[in-house]
Amino acid sequence: MSLSISKLTMVNVRKDLQLEWRSRDVFNSMLFFALLVVVVFSFAFERDESRPVMGGLIWIAFLFSTNMALNQSWARELRNGVLDAYRVSPAPAEALFLGKCLGNYVLILLLECVMAPLFVIFYNLKSGGPLYQLVIIFLLGTWALVVNGTFFAAMSIRTKNRELMLPLLLLPISLPAVYSMVEATSIVLNGDGSPWAYVKFLAGFCVIYTTACFLLFEIVLNAE
Amino acid sequence: MRGVSLELQSGKFYVLRGENGAGKSTLLRMIAGLNEPTEGDILIFGIENKFALEHLGYMAHAPLLYDELSGMENLRFFAQLYETAKSDAAKNDAPLIEAMRRVGLDPALERRIGQYSQGMRQRLSLARAIFHSPDLLLLDEPFSNVDPESALAIAKLLAAMRDEGTTIVLVTHQVGLLSSLADEYILLSHGQLVDRGVMTKGLA
Amino acid sequence: MKSKLFFGLLAIDAALLAYGTYLGLVVAPREATMGDVQRIFYCHVPAATTGFTLFALNFVASVIYLWKRSPMADAWAMTCAEVGVVFCTVVLITGPIWARYAWGTWWVWDMRLTTTLILWLLYVSYMVLRRSSEAGSTSVLAAALAIFAFLDVPIVYMANRWFRTNHPQPMIGTPRLDPHMQNILFFNMIAFLIFGMLIAWFRYDLERTAQKISATHIQRAARGTAMALLPAMFLFQVPPTINPHVYLYGGYISCWSIYIIYLLILMNKLGKLRKEEAELRIV
Numbered sequence: 001m002s003l004s005i006s007k008l009t010m011v012n013v014r015k016d017l018q019l020e021w022r023s024r025d026v027f028n029s030m031l032f033f034a035l036l037v038v039v040v041f042s043f044a045f046e047r048d049e050s051r052p053v054m055g056g057l058i059w060i061a062f063l064f065s066t067n068m069a070l071n072q073s074w075a076r077e078l079r080n081g082v083l084d085a086y087r088v089s090p091a092p093a094e095a096l097f098l099g100k101c102l103g104n105y106v107l108i109l110l111l112e113c114v115m116a117p118l119f120v121i122f123y124n125l126k127s128g129g130p131l132y133q134l135v136i137i138f139l140l141g142t143w144a145l146v147v148n149g150t151f152f153a154a155m156s157i158r159t160k161n162r163e164l165m166l167p168l169l170l171l172p173i174s175l176p177a178v179y180s181m182v183e184a185t186s187i188v189l190n191g192d193g194s195p196w197a198y199v200k201f202l203a204g205f206c207v208i209y210t211t212a213c214f215l216l217f218e219i220v221l222n223a224e
Numbered sequence: 225m226r227g228v229s230l231e232l233q234s235g236k237f238y239v240l241r242g243e244n245g246a247g248k249s250t251l252l253r254m255i256a257g258l259n260e261p262t263e264g265d266i267l268i269f270g271i272e273n274k275f276a277l278e279h280l281g282y283m284a285h286a287p288l289l290y291d292e293l294s295g296m297e298n299l300r301f302f303a304q305l306y307e308t309a310k311s312d313a314a315k316n317d318a319p320l321i322e323a324m325r326r327v328g329l330d331p332a333l334e335r336r337i338g339q340y341s342q343g344m345r346q347r348l349s350l351a352r353a354i355f356h357s358p359d360l361l362l363l364d365e366p367f368s369n370v371d372p373e374s375a376l377a378i379a380k381l382l383a384a385m386r387d388e389g390t391t392i393v394l395v396t397h398q399v400g401l402l403s404s405l406a407d408e409y410i411l412l413s414h415g416q417l418v419d420r421g422v423m424t425k426g427l428a
Numbered sequence: 429m430k431s432k433l434f435f436g437l438l439a440i441d442a443a444l445l446a447y448g449t450y451l452g453l454v455v456a457p458r459e460a461t462m463g464d465v466q467r468i469f470y471c472h473v474p475a476a477t478t479g480f481t482l483f484a485l486n487f488v489a490s491v492i493y494l495w496k497r498s499p500m501a502d503a504w505a506m507t508c509a510e511v512g513v514v515f516c517t518v519v520l521i522t523g524p525i526w527a528r529y530a531w532g533t534w535w536v537w538d539m540r541l542t543t544t545l546i547l548w549l550l551y552v553s554y555m556v557l558r559r560s561s562e563a564g565s566t567s568v569l570a571a572a573l574a575i576f577a578f579l580d581v582p583i584v585y586m587a588n589r590w591f592r593t594n595h596p597q598p599m600i601g602t603p604r605l606d607p608h609m610q611n612i613l614f615f616n617m618i619a620f621l622i623f624g625m626l627i628a629w630f631r632y633d634l635e636r637t638a639q640k641i642s643a644t645h646i647q648r649a650a651r652g653t654a655m656a657l658l659p660a661m662f663l664f665q666v667p668p669t670i671n672p673h674v675y676l677y678g679g680y681i682s683c684w685s686i687y688i689i690y691l692l693i694l695m696n697k698l699g700k701l702r703k704e705e706a707e708l709r710i711v
Contacts, residue, residue, distance in 0.1 A: 081286035223568035
């Protein structure tokens with residue numbers, strides 16, 4: 001009896017979407033939070049002086065929101081102890097992990113879709129380079145943060161200061177990736193050169209860490 | 225846990241007793257595969273427990289269910305964790321409906337279980353634990369905060385399942401409820417196996 | 429708890445360190461451009477190599493732990509991370525002291541300092557995880573994090589290699605080295621490596637004993653080691669026009685203060701452990 005990981009992943013994603021649709025509490029609050037972040041940044045960093053550092057600004061705003069979103073990603077499994085029921089079933093843990101990652105990925109991409117236009121509005125942004133490059137950078141960068149973030153959020157379940165542990169674990173590991181995201185975004189926004197070296201690096205980072213998370217998740221889930 | 229070595233016979237109803245902190249829940253969780261023993265193996269019908277999960281049902285005093293979904297929706301999700309995909313949706317639902325009926329719940333109920341009473345929630349949790357017809361059923365304090373009527377209904381269902389051949393291991397403080405239904409008791413204290421024997425009526 | 433072998437090695441190493449320091453401060457040729465302050469090099473670079481070696485050992489121990497689940501491997505992993513952070517802290521303090529004099533700036537994004545900073549952050553987060561996690565799950569979670577952290581090392585290295593080319597690359601310890609300097613450096617590296625391993629051995633024993641008597645409060649990673657970095661910030665108000673020897677001696681003094689403070693923390697833990705053991709025997 002083989003429970004295929006891909007099918008079970010979709011089962012988990014569907015379940016998460018269904019749960020979110022029923023209550024909509026997370027999505028609405030996150031949406032508002034994302035809006036607030038952009039507004040605060042726009043207040044704090046003047047339009048003209050910030051032009052050279054827009055790449056960094058945007059990604060810090062994304063990091064902030066990603067952290068908030070990931071912190072509560074396992075909350076539903078922890079309430080009522082559903083995680084135990086999952087662990088007792090023959091379903092492989094990797095499917096649960098991938099399902100969670102995909103769900104978080106979609107959620108955070110949606111938030112970015114809200115934040116990016118707002119940044120454009122507040123900063124009167126115009127991209128120097130082609131837009132599709134930015135899309136690729138956002139897709140890869142977000143995945144890098146989400147895959148590690150979901151993994152560390154699962155680790156944080158078994159720690160005392162859950163909400164604090166996630167950024168403490170996620171940020172040091174993500175530093176090289178964050179550097180690439182920011183540089184690549186700046187290059188495209190300023191239109192001076194090709195970001196492909198950074199994009200390739202990000203892609204490599206994603207591959208390495210997705211594999212590591214996939215292989216180690218079951219061990220971390222069952223660490224009791 | 226300190227050097228607990230135990231052998232259980234299939235088709236019997238065991239009650240795991242002991243004072244608070246004796247290790248009853250820990251032992252149950254070890255059998256279920258949720259806790260790893262530092263030494264030793266746990267075999268279910270000769271297979272290591274990690275590979276025998278389809279034969280296990282587990283129930284705790286937390287409902288282990290999603291509040292935002294209805295009864296049937298919860299069961300459908302868990303059903304997908306236990307079987308290969310069957311194309312016929314109706315065939316999928318049959319054991320779930322059967323399980324809900326056995327625990328005394330209405331399968332047509334669309335209400336989200338967050339609005340159920342504790343008794344109803346524990347009944348649904350039991351349905352989740354038994355729909356795949358497990359050979360071994362593990363229950364950790366299933367009667368806590370449950371109204372007496374639901375508790376009796378659950379206890380009677382467990383006895384009926386024992387009669388059908390399911391092995392049951394139950395941790396509880398309310399031994400009185402089970403004194404006429406259970407077969408044997410196992411007593412733990414400070415992580416060690418202290419005593420075991422046949423349940424006699426009126427055992428406090 | 430301490431064998432004759434340990435004390436014997438300690439004595440030998442003390443001699444090696446003393447001689448190495450003498451070589452570095454007195455015998456080594458004066459560097460052409462930077463003068464005497466360059467001598468910090470002889471305690472800065474060995475600290476880096478010792479720290480990185482310890483982190484590599486932490487990775488190996490963590491993998492072994494996940495495979496065999498042996499408490500010995502877990503104790504080694506914890507020890508190597510903690511002692512590694514101590515040595516990294518030394519790198520992060522001596523580096524800026526040197527940089528401030530040599531280039532007029534406290535921080536420089538050169539390869540070694542950047543890698544060290546990221547490693548320091550990674551392994552401090554490792555120690556925080558060790559402290560904050562629930563008792564049963566600490567070892568497994570920490571081992572998983574150690575694997576992730578070590579995966580980052582080649583990634584950071586490559587990122588620096590490929591992307592930092594447009595930044596100034598004042599490599600601390602550029603290998604256009606006088607062979608005389610190279611030998612002295614090598615000597616110091618060995619002396620400090622042995623020093624690091626001896627401290628690790630001591631800490632490992634402490635950890636194993638604490639494991640056996642379940643003295644979890646002693647098993648917890650020493651908070652103080654990582655925080656040593658912070659007060660150092662306040663010392664950095666020195667203007668660059670003063671006598672360069674202040675930098676040199678400041679570097680060596682801060683380097684050794686950190687080692688000594690850490691050893692004092694360990695002795696404190698040993699004292700507590702002895703007391704607990706005695707209590708258990710009475711019971």
